Amino acid sequence: MSARGTKRLESSTAASRHQREWFADLQLRVAAGEPLAVVDADVPHELLRAMDIPYVVNQWWASICSAKQRAPHYLALLRERGYPDYIEQYSAISLGSTLEDDPEQAPWGGLPDVTVFLTQVWTDAHLGIAQAWERERGVPYFALEKGVENGVPDRWWERIPQDWEAVVGTARLDLMSAELERLVAFLEDLTGKRLDEGRLVEILELANEQQEWSRRTRDLLAATSPAPLDIVDSIPAVMLPQWHRGTEWARDAARSFHEEVEGLVADGSAVSEDEQLRLMWVGRGLWFNLGFYQHFQREYGAVFVWSMYLAIAADGYLRYGGPPLRALSARFAAFSDLIGMPGWADPWYVKEARSHRVDGVVHLVTPESRSSYFVTQALEDAGIPVLEIDANNADAREWDEAAFVQSLSRFIETRVRA
């Protein structure tokens, strides 16, 4: 079984190719004196784009380090300096990568020099990681708070694009809007760059257009069986453009992805010649091994038709109307709630499981998973069998491939096909 998945879609390989080119250009820009931000996935990247500050998404870079099998070494480098290597690895690997002691081994030539680190403190570790960037690398950081509401909105995915003020909550939006104003001032001081408010409006519109294409693609895939593609293809096709959210390239990439899927559907193309089962992958991608998905396709005709990456692009990002900074706040003040908060996340996964007509669910439970009990219970209550896998998505050190294959095989044989 190969550690790398096999991509079939042109939009997927094109996105990967673009990412390589973009990163090479980024290295040149930074070498020429441009600043570079490393930003967590749930920080409003759109603001950086509107300030023309190049950025790398912390968790995307961790996934590259992991796919290149360098993550264990980077965690070891952090441990040598006294930091924990056993918690929030996904958010810490990038810092470890800047301590690389063998430049020849650095994925893609390594991260260029980092100017600033941006995070949202939605777990206890995030501030500690940010402070470690400052201590170890001399990189200043800016942290956004993560507020918590007492209420849970009903069917947020239907309301949040338009009614985001009520769904996210005024207190949290007031807070993040004010924080974003501070962030702009902080970045202006640090980099000398200025926020272009007209550009921000355009970026938000492009981001919405991009997610609208993702929504159409998600809906089309949900309605189509046999599945024309699996998540090895859909993850890069949706996530690489996601990290370029707010650009014309990203909007066009999302449209190309949709058009390619439409073509596959029109041709009756299927990723598996003999689709027997439709599976859903709940949780983060297992970045160090994207090959096993296809193993189960061959063995059981089991196709992983769903990952959260396309689905959250479809349901989680759209925000219409309102002042730009407030609408942007509405995209991120509750983002981790959507996919991880009990009451928010579990009914959404059930909705997606039903619309995609999945036969079973593999649920990757990482230590940071906040709603795993409720998600599993809700899916099982809906009559959908769930296999929970305890693993860290970016840290392969304790991954037992043979045990996982055996466990999933038994699950398919005894619960999904039963």
Add this chain to the structure above:
Amino acid sequence: MSALETLVARYEAPVSGGVGYVGADIPRELVEAAGLVPIRLRGTGTADPLAESILGSRVDPPTRRILGALLRGELPIDFLLLAHDSDSSVRLHDALRRLSQADLPELWFVDLLHLPTETTAAYDLGRLRELVAVLARWSGQPVTDESLRTAIREANRTRRLLAQLAELRRDSSPRLSGTSALAAIGATTMLPAAESNALLEQLLAESHPAVPALRRLYVTGSSHDTLDLYRAIESDGSVIVGEDHDWGEALADGLADERDDPLAAIAARYRSGSATAIRHETAARAEHVAREAEAARADVVVSWIRTGDDALGWGLPALRRALEARGIRLVAAEQRGPGAESAAELALA
């Protein structure tokens, strides 16, 4: 019965009723100003299989045990307040809200945040205003400025008395063991402030024989809401002369400004003056621990970090450096279980 014995008894068996709460960030002053009794909950008892499944192994064990006790209906409280002290307490809130069982007490999440910014200050003040309305509804009586000012004075009085109690431990011959001090301090979170203050005054007036100290330790890292670890550490003749966690002497920190608008004073105190406020500011906490450990004449600092509270490990390099600068040894115990391993396992000798 001495004051110390009374406080220990209250710690072991708190009164029933009132507003149970989880986290040092619950402003007790507000609860008392509403005419209610705040009772901080401890995660004692045995592990509950359902609670363990719901919260998972990465939530701090005391929090999991509180959920277990709530699910079993063992906590005789009328209402429940939960604070944003840590990710574990947020997860407890998320789970309870999702469970929404009829037999659980009505709950409210008090979302006080800590970044040292005006934006966070404004947010916290808004959240406190919401809490005032909730407490007034629960108690059936309004929270007045006068009742708030009285509650602030009493709470500050508790903090000043706790600071005096800390001095007993810092004496060249400690007058209280860490275990006794932890129970006495903890009891003040389970009693009305006026009652705590009377008992603390009595305790401070009583004479206390010196506690022989083979070595003097200062404890940081995770909080301890049971006496287990302290007893284990002190069983070999060591004495814990101070700690910075929020079940210990850190509760003495941060007076609320009695001249300020009362709600604004409470907001400021909990945002920047509470034990939680510096919990995750690694450099500030390291300096604080080093300074306090030196003041307590500690030979060794023990950083005890439980699984489920692991993020504190990100502060260890800063702590090690701060202690090295003062010539104080650090023993870091990471990924600890819920139990109290013996002092021998800490390699203190």
